[in-house]
Amino acid sequence: MIRLIASNAILVALVVTALGAILTPVAILRGRRDWLSFSFAAVYTNFALVTVSTLALVWGLVSHDFSISYVAQVGSRATPTFYTIISLWGALEGSIVFWAWVLGMYAAAVVWFNRKREGNLVPYAAMALLLVALFFHILLLGPANPFQAVFPVPFDGPGPNPLLQNHILMGVHPPLLYLGYVGMTVPFAFAVGAMLSGEVASDDWIRLTRRWTLVAWGFLTAAIIAGMWWSYEVLGWGGYWAWDPVENASFIPWLTCTAYLHSVMVQERRGMLKLWNLNLMVGTFVLTILGTFLTRSGIISSVHAFTQGTIGYYFLGFIAVVLLSTLILVAGNSDKLGSEGKLDAPLSRETAFLLQNMFFTVFMFTVLIGTLFPLVAELVRGVKVSVGTPFFNKMSIPLMVALLFLMGVGPVLPWRKGAGPELKGKLTAGVVLGLLFGVVGLVMGARNAYAVLSFTFAGFALGANVGEFVRGANARVRAHGESWLVALSRLVAGNRRRFGGYVAHIGVVLVALGVTASGTFKKEQEATLTPGQSMTVSGHTVRFKNAWLREEKQRQVVGATMEIMDGTRVSATVEPRMNYYPTSQQPVPTPQVKSTWSGDIYLNLMAFKQDGSNVTVKVIWEPLVPWIWFGGFVICFGAILGILPTRREAAVASAPAGGTP
Amino acid sequence: MIITRSWKRTALSLAAIGALAGALGAQAPALPAAPKNAPQDSGALRVQVQGTLTDAQKNDAGLEALTKSVASELRCPVCQGLSIQDSPSELSQQMRTVVKEQLAAGKSQQEVKDYFISKYGEWILLEPQAHGFNLLIYALPVFLVLGGAVFVVFIVKRWTAAPATAGASVPTADDTE
Numbered sequence: 161m162i163r164l165i166a167s168n169a170i171l172v173a174l175v176v177t178a179l180g181a182i183l184t185p186v187a188i189l190r191g192r193r194d195w196l197s198f199s200f201a202a203v204y205t206n207f208a209l210v211t212v213s214t215l216a217l218v219w220g221l222v223s224h225d226f227s228i229s230y231v232a233q234v235g236s237r238a239t240p241t242f243y244t245i246i247s248l249w250g251a252l253e254g255s256i257v258f259w260a261w262v263l264g265m266y267a268a269a270v271v272w273f274n275r276k277r278e279g280n281l282v283p284y285a286a287m288a289l290l291l292v293a294l295f296f297h298i299l300l301l302g303p304a305n306p307f308q309a310v311f312p313v314p315f316d317g318p319g320p321n322p323l324l325q326n327h328i329l330m331g332v333h334p335p336l337l338y339l340g341y342v343g344m345t346v347p348f349a350f351a352v353g354a355m356l357s358g359e360v361a362s363d364d365w366i367r368l369t370r371r372w373t374l375v376a377w378g379f380l381t382a383a384i385i386a387g388m389w390w391s392y393e394v395l396g397w398g399g400y401w402a403w404d405p406v407e408n409a410s411f412i413p414w415l416t417c418t419a420y421l422h423s424v425m426v427q428e429r430r431g432m433l434k435l436w437n438l439n440l441m442v443g444t445f446v447l448t449i450l451g452t453f454l455t456r457s458g459i460i461s462s463v464h465a466f467t468q469g470t471i472g473y474y475f476l477g478f479i480a481v482v483l484l485s486t487l488i489l490v491a492g493n494s495d496k497l498g499s500e501g502k503l504d505a506p507l508s509r510e511t512a513f514l515l516q517n518m519f520f521t522v523f524m525f526t527v528l529i530g531t532l533f534p535l536v537a538e539l540v541r542g543v544k545v546s547v548g549t550p551f552f553n554k555m556s557i558p559l560m561v562a563l564l565f566l567m568g569v570g571p572v573l574p575w576r577k578g579a580g581p582e583l584k585g586k587l588t589a590g591v592v593l594g595l596l597f598g599v600v601g602l603v604m605g606a607r608n609a610y611a612v613l614s615f616t617f618a619g620f621a622l623g624a625n626v627g628e629f630v631r632g633a634n635a636r637v638r639a640h641g642e643s644w645l646v647a648l649s650r651l652v653a654g655n656r657r658r659f660g661g662y663v664a665h666i667g668v669v670l671v672a673l674g675v676t677a678s679g680t681f682k683k684e685q686e687a688t689l690t691p692g693q694s695m696t697v698s699g700h701t702v703r704f705k706n707a708w709l710r711e712e713k714q715r716q717v718v719g720a721t722m723e724i725m726d727g728t729r730v731s732a733t734v735e736p737r738m739n740y741y742p743t744s745q746q747p748v749p750t751p752q753v754k755s756t757w758s759g760d761i762y763l764n765l766m767a768f769k770q771d772g773s774n775v776t777v778k779v780i781w782e783p784l785v786p787w788i789w790f791g792g793f794v795i796c797f798g799a800i801l802g803i804l805p806t807r808r809e810a811a812v813a814s815a816p817a818g819g820t821p
Numbered sequence: 822m823i824i825t826r827s828w829k830r831t832a833l834s835l836a837a838i839g840a841l842a843g844a845l846g847a848q849a850p851a852l853p854a855a856p857k858n859a860p861q862d863s864g865a866l867r868v869q870v871q872g873t874l875t876d877a878q879k880n881d882a883g884l885e886a887l888t889k890s891v892a893s894e895l896r897c898p899v900c901q902g903l904s905i906q907d908s909p910s911e912l913s914q915q916m917r918t919v920v921k922e923q924l925a926a927g928k929s930q931q932e933v934k935d936y937f938i939s940k941y942g943e944w945i946l947l948e949p950q951a952h953g954f955n956l957l958i959y960a961l962p963v964f965l966v967l968g969g970a971v972f973v974v975f976i977v978k979r980w981t982a983a984p985a986t987a988g989a990s991v992p993t994a995d996d997t998e
Contacts, residue, residue, distance in 0.1 A: 396909045397903055397907045397908060397909055398907070399903075399907055402901070402902045402903055402907075403902065404901055404902045405902075432980070499980075501980070502980055502981070503977065503980040503981045504981070505981065506977050506978075506981055510977075510980070511973075511977050514973050514976060514977065515973055518966075518969035518970065518972070518973050519966075519969075521965075521969065522962060522965045522966050522969055525961070525962065525965055526961075526962040526965070529958050529961055529962070530958060533949070533957075533958050537949070537954065537955070540954060541954055543942070543943055543944075544942060544943070544944040545943050545944060545946070545949045545955065546896050546902070546943075546944050546945070546946060546947050546948075546949070547947075547948070547949060547958065548896060548902050548904070548947030548948065549893075549902070549904065549947060550893065550894055550904075550947050550948035551947070551948040551949065551958070554948070555959075555962050746910075749909060764909060766909055766914075767911075778909065
């Protein structure tokens with residue numbers, strides 16, 4: 161019953177999206193604008209139908225309806241309800257259902273907020289959204305159908321992949337990732353709409369989607385950080401980034417989108433880089449689909465590539481169609497994409513943005529080439545090769561260091577005109593902080609040139625970005641006689657977008673410091689301890705108390721109780737564990753992390769004597785790693801600041817012509 | 822003499838593991854070491870392997886650093902893209918011991934890597950060796966940076982060449998920074 165409701169809802173949604181998409185050009189070309197309300201209605205109806213289908217699948221999971229193929233594949237009566245619900249995105253079919261739902265939601269919301277706008281931009285954007293939705297419905301009725309009948313109905317199922325039911329972050333990272341990934345469809349659809357309607361000459365599509373792009377970028381950023389956190393907390397090796405193909409798949413569109421967020425400012429202010437921005441946005445969307453293809457086709461073996469099948473061909477076909485049709489559209493509109501503005505001097509903010517875009521684009525291609533190279537090498541040479549951390553670090557660290565530097569230079573350079581004598585004053589704080597951070601890094605024992613440069617430029621960028629807040633607030637104090645804090649809050653409130661960007665920069669500095677420090681000063685040691693014995697890593701002493709075994713409903717847990725010592729006093733107790741799931745041959749490591757402001761003590765249980773007489777533990781001192789997670793929050797806070805409407809925009813929106821949410 | 826013999830045994834068992842891993846292919850990483858369905862003693866195997874190093878060698882910081890450097894470039898065959906230095910898996914720990922033993926026996930870093938390549942193929946290296954077709958991934962990013970830099974210079978020259986017009990830019994309040 162549930163199966164039939166869910167399955168038929170998708171079938172109807174497929175018909176509705178197809179009809180809605182066809183209706184749009186017919187209505188516009190025949191001059192029947194009244195028909196367009198039907199294609200908007202198709203967007204809303206699609207959302208309703210996909211919602212029904214998604215809820216039905218969740219209900220099927222929760223009620224253990226094993227007659228549904230997806231439930232039989234990932235469900236299990238022993239799995240706790242929370243992990244049963246989140247197994248919606250634990251395997252291919254469910255995650256496509258979830259994707260279709262998020263897409264339906266974005267499409268309905270963006271069409272609703274812009275429904276009253278004159279012109280053909282929004283109808284064509286709605287059409288593009290419907291066409292993308294149509295592709296996912298085809299997947300759901302074809303190679304990724306979660307609603308197939310299972311007969312005879314099994315009494316129980318295997319449960320989700322153990323790695324996916326071992327940590328609460330699995331309920332956080334995937335939805336964030338989908339909200340980010342799928343959100344990139346909105347600016348893409350508006351770019352297509354702008355080209356189809358000929359409105360690409362005005363920058364309206366950019367203004368209408370500015371906030372949507374930032375929302376998607378914020379979610380994608382949060383998803384990447386949450387994914388790093390999950391891998392740190394679950395995989396047990398004490399790292400957070402392994403340049404795994406699927407990590408790269410989420411990072412690649414983030415790079416192009418971040419480039420876009422910066423270069424789009426050049427277009428908005430100066431009317432330059434129009435063609436480039438269009439390509440960046442289309443590229444970002446295509447890279448999200450490519451990322452899904454890499455993740456879900458199983459073409460590159462990886463920790464996330466849990467499934468394999470014929471679905472790869474559908475994705476490749478879709479990518480080809482998108483690339484070809486946008487190429488034709490861009491070519492047809494190229495006359496409208498010329499540059500309007502000019503520069504007075506080369507050393508201006510525009511140039512900084514250009515360089516930033518160049519480095520981000522090269523970064524993107526480097527990661528993409530490295531990720532795809534094993535496939536290419538196998539095709540060309542017939543030999544399997546690996547491209548992993550040593551390669552990616554070697555190639556990307558110089559780029560990251562250059563970008564850190566630009567992050568400090570960009571905000572202090574003026575638009576259009578060359579930098580004047582005031583530049584020196586603006587750079588002082590950054591230079592001082594940069595030198596300080598560099599020297600501290602050296603004193604702490606950093607000897608790698610890139611590590612020292614990274615500390616230096618992180619300090620430089622911090623000084624430059626914080627300096628913008630300080631100078632702005634000081635100016636207000638002088639001009640309006642406000643107290644400093646009032647001046648600061650009014651300064652930020654008056655231009656949330658600009659200062660949101662600087663907040664995000666400060667978050668990036670925190671992440672950079674965490675990554676550089678943990679990469680440079682990380683210390684680890686492994687030892688076999690008997691009860692009462694202790695070991696010391698980088699000045700942090702842990703003592704083994706006892707080992708224990710616990711039976712849980714869905715798993716067996718072996719743990720070691722470890723005491724973190726402060727002198728002779730026990731300052732904290734942690735319990736690194738190994739979880740044994742019946743469906744997995746290997747135990748799932750469950751390391752424990754004790755965080756302090758200066759770093760984490762990371763404990764992982766490696767082995768144990770069955771009688772509990774000794775355990776082997778790995779203890780890692782991870783300097784500044786908590787700063788990475790905190791920096792992630794700061795970046796997202798910056799994004800939220802940029803999403804909130806500013807006073808100027810609120811005034812425009814209340815004017816009759818405005819259609820912006 | 823004892824050292825050599827047990828070294829050979831380790832090598833043989835590793836070769837067997839390697840062949841097994843190769844047969845299973847990179848796509849299906851199953852644990853080639855003794856499968857464990859239930860909690861059990863997992864220390865026994867490791868003790869056996871570690872027996873060939875003297876106490877002095879075990880605590881030699883220089884040897885440790887060399888081992889770390891080689892181990893960071895070798896891929897753990899049963900993990901997802903982790904090096905045997907990072908991986909907590911049992912096979913990685915055994916492989917790391919083999920690396921250390923071979924270095925202690927006087928092999929160069931490259932010789933140790935070659936040994937693992939002969940067992941597992943080029944795939945075992947986390948970074949492709951920079952020759953032949955593989956040079957492509959090292960050269961492409963460099964070309965991209967150079968090409969990108971030339972392009973940026975070209976664009977900025979074009980932007981600044983023509984006389985500046987007020988054009989599209991209407992300076993607003995926050996332009997004056």
